[in-house]
Amino acid sequence: MIATWGTSDILALIENCRYFGGGETVPFLQRYVDLQQYVEKRLDEDGKEQLGLSKAAELLSIDDGALDHHRALDDSVLSAMVLERIYTKDTFRPFIQDCKDPEFYRRITFKTTYICDVNSPLIEKEHLHFTCEKCGGEAKRRGKWTVKNKSLRSIFKCEKCGYEFCGQLRVKQKYEGIIVSRKSIPLPKIEKPRRAENANIADMRLTIKENGVGLLTFKAWENIPYLTHCFSTRIGGVSEEEFAAMNLGFNRGDSDENVKENFRLIAQAANIPVENITAGAQDHHTNVRRVTMKNAGTGIWKPKDMESVDGLVTDEPNLPLLIYAADCVPLYFYDPIHHAIGLSHAGWRGTVNGMAKATVEKMQEEFDTRPEDLLAAIGPSIAKECFEVDAPCAEEFLALPDSDKFVTDDGNGKFHVDLWACNRAFLLGAGVLPEHITTGGVCTMCNSDLLFSHRVTRGKRGSNAGFLMLREQNA
Numbered sequence: 001m002i003a004t005w006g007t008s009d010i011l012a013l014i015e016n017c018r019y020f021g022g023g024e025t026v027p028f029l030q031r032y033v034d035l036q037q038y039v040e041k042r043l044d045e046d047g048k049e050q051l052g053l054s055k056a057a058e059l060l061s062i063d064d065g066a067l068d069h070h071r072a073l074d075d076s077v078l079s080a081m082v083l084e085r086i087y088t089k090d091t092f093r094p095f096i097q098d099c100k101d102p103e104f105y106r107r108i109t110f111k112t113t114y115i116c117d118v119n120s121p122l123i124e125k126e127h128l129h130f131t132c133e134k135c136g137g138e139a140k141r142r143g144k145w146t147v148k149n150k151s152l153r154s155i156f157k158c159e160k161c162g163y164e165f166c167g168q169l170r171v172k173q174k175y176e177g178i179i180v181s182r183k184s185i186p187l188p189k190i191e192k193p194r195r196a197e198n199a200n201i202a203d204m205r206l207t208i209k210e211n212g213v214g215l216l217t218f219k220a221w222e223n224i225p226y227l228t229h230c231f232s233t234r235i236g237g238v239s240e241e242e243f244a245a246m247n248l249g250f251n252r253g254d255s256d257e258n259v260k261e262n263f264r265l266i267a268q269a270a271n272i273p274v275e276n277i278t279a280g281a282q283d284h285h286t287n288v289r290r291v292t293m294k295n296a297g298t299g300i301w302k303p304k305d306m307e308s309v310d311g312l313v314t315d316e317p318n319l320p321l322l323i324y325a326a327d328c329v330p331l332y333f334y335d336p337i338h339h340a341i342g343l344s345h346a347g348w349r350g351t352v353n354g355m356a357k358a359t360v361e362k363m364q365e366e367f368d369t370r371p372e373d374l375l376a377a378i379g380p381s382i383a384k385e386c387f388e389v390d391a392p393c394a395e396e397f398l399a400l401p402d403s404d405k406f407v408t409d410d411g412n413g414k415f416h417v418d419l420w421a422c423n424r425a426f427l428l429g430a431g432v433l434p435e436h437i438t439t440g441g442v443c444t445m446c447n448s449d450l451l452f453s454h455r456v457t458r459g460k461r462g463s464n465a466g467f468l469m470l471r472e473q474n475a
Contacts, residue, residue, distance in 0.1 A: 001031040001096065005053050005079045007108060014109065029099045032108075035079055038095045042086045049392070053078055060085045110175035114150040122178055123171055130167040132158035133184045139167070155187070188458040190242045193234040194449040202441030204231075204380070206450070212236040213246065213269035214450075218332075218377050220438040226339065226471040228320075229332055230270050231379050231440075232464050233450050237262040242460045247452075249324060249463025263300065272320040272469050275301060279322045280309030284349040288342070288362040292316055311344035311359045315367055320469040326452040327444050329419050330379035330466035331356055333363060340367040343468040348389070351419050352396045356426035371431030376438070379466055380451055383443035384408070384418035391415070397422065 004010050010032060017026045040051045043059055053075060057064045062081050067074040097104055115122050130139045137160025145154045151170040157163070166185040171178060196214060199206045204216045214235030221229055237246030238261050243254040246266065250259050267274035278291055279299030288311035291298070296319055298305055312321045313333075321343040323330055329351060333342035342363050346355040356376070363369035384406070394415035397407045406421035420439050427437055444464070448456040452464050 001033065002029060003033040003035050003079070003083070005075065006036045006050070007034055010108065014105070025105060026099070032097045032099050032104070033092070033095050034097075035083060038092065039082055039086065041095075042091060053082070056082050107175050112175075113173045115171040115173060115178075116147045116150065116152060118145045118152055120171075122173060123169075127169060127171065127180050127182075130156050130182060130184065132161060132163050133165070134158065134163045135161045137161060139163075139165070141167070153185075156184075186458065188242070188460040189448065189456045190460065191449040193245050194447075196235050201447070201450075203438065204440040204442050206233065208235065209269035211265055211268055213265050215266075215269055216380060216440070216442065218379075218438050218440055221332075221334075221375070221377060224334065224336070224375075226317075226473050227334055227341070228270060228272055228469045228471060229377075229467065231330065231466045232266055234452065234462070235450070236269070237265060239462060242457060243462040247462025248322075248465045252462060254462060266465075266467075267320075270320075270467060272467065273318055276318060277301075277320045277322050277467075278312065279304075279324070280312050280345070281307050282310050282324060282345050283308050284347045285310055286350055286353050286355045286358040287311065288313060288344065288359050290314065290362070290366045291319065291321070293319055295319075310346070310350055310355060311342060311362065313340065313342040313359065313362050313366055315340040315470070317470040317472045320467050323466050324463050325379070325381060325444075325466060326454045326461060326464050327382040329381040329423055331359060331423060332377040332379060332466065332468055333359055334375045334468075335363060335367060335369040335373060336375065337373045338367045338369055339470060339473065340369060341468050341470055343466060346419070346423060348387075348393060348417065348419065349396075351422050351426075352400065354426050356423045357430040360427070360430040360432065372433055372436075374432050375436050376427050376432050378420050378423055378437070378439045380440055380442040380444050380447075380464070381419060382445050382453070382455065383420070383441075384416050386443055386445040386455070387417050387419060389415050389417055393417070400425075 013026055039056050045051050057078055064078055067078055132139050137158045139156040139158045141154050142157050143155040145152050151168050153166055153168050156165055156167045164187055166187055168183040168185055170181045196208045198208055203219055205219055206214055206216055208214050214233040215230040217230050232246055234246050239245050239247040239254050239258045246262050247254050248262055264274055276296040277300045278295055281304045285308050287308050289309045291312050291314050293316050323343050323345040325345055328345055328347040331344040331346055342359045344355050344359045360371055397403055397417050406418040408416045424437055444451045444453040445455055452461040
């Protein structure tokens, strides 16, 4: 019997036998098991996404650190280790396939295809009907069908309650038959920026500067000497439409001229040197980099010189640090003893993997920061009430200690996660004192006219940014 992780290796074997031997079968192949399929079943994975070998090992608490991933021999060893951990004769037997049966080759070599032609005879009229997820009423199509990501999409409107949404239809032709899935996707909500007025929002303050730019600051940090901090808002820039008005993100569809002018405006409002603004290379990991004046302008005015940097630390004055966040969590750090700062981006992956702790440890390493001296602040981001997730995401948080403090099971396969509380837990675990942690309490999703929210706009948006800079102590 031969067992492989997924069918790609066995398909390669079949193809090689055809090419070099001219036969349609593999002479020595008698019985076959797809280990990936077996392990997914044993671990109760839902099958929506394929379970990777490394992920399976992680779920089974198998230490694979000594193995070289994607090396054939080591992958075989790891597959055997996974199988050894969960194997039972009774559960394994139903997954054994008889390779002497010609049906085996027809089934395993069948290529799944996506039907993207709405006029295909494989698509039935009932497949094209959608109901409203809000009230259950019949929805009527209001536009043409388009193709995106191997699916058919169109705009629908409920005839009963008027709710508009994007209907996604995915039709797969598998060996077993036609698989049809439908999904209702909320339409992007593009709002005009909020009216420019000073205001208190939770534990932050919105201030409209003389040039019309609106900035958010932590009330608890306003009187800290030699420190400048803020979080951008949509108020006061020159960008238009979904980027209105203070978009600070390049490569989102806005013009570079607009983004550069927005940087000049916000630098003027925050009283920071625009040419020195320095960014990382965010990709939802927990790597933190120390930057100096040699790096000034990197990621904004100069090309990025490193990959995978979601946190920045420095002890040099007049070097503004920047991170982007549009629902993700910006984390601010200040060491008043060693006059050092840190600014990090924590999406849900960064949060659950301990970006808050990683930044504290980097400041300890670089500046001899003592966690009990450190001040930390959690900036504008998506609040628990708005952050609904599916089980795979929730399980990452549920694996953490005291997860009941930041994860709520809704009982319908959905969960709500409190990113603020989770980051706070990591800060406390790293030694930061509770009285030194400030949570701004401003939800990006609830304030989408003030801040760009990825979820509200479905990604059709500009970019917010957090800023943190030291000032000369003798200035």
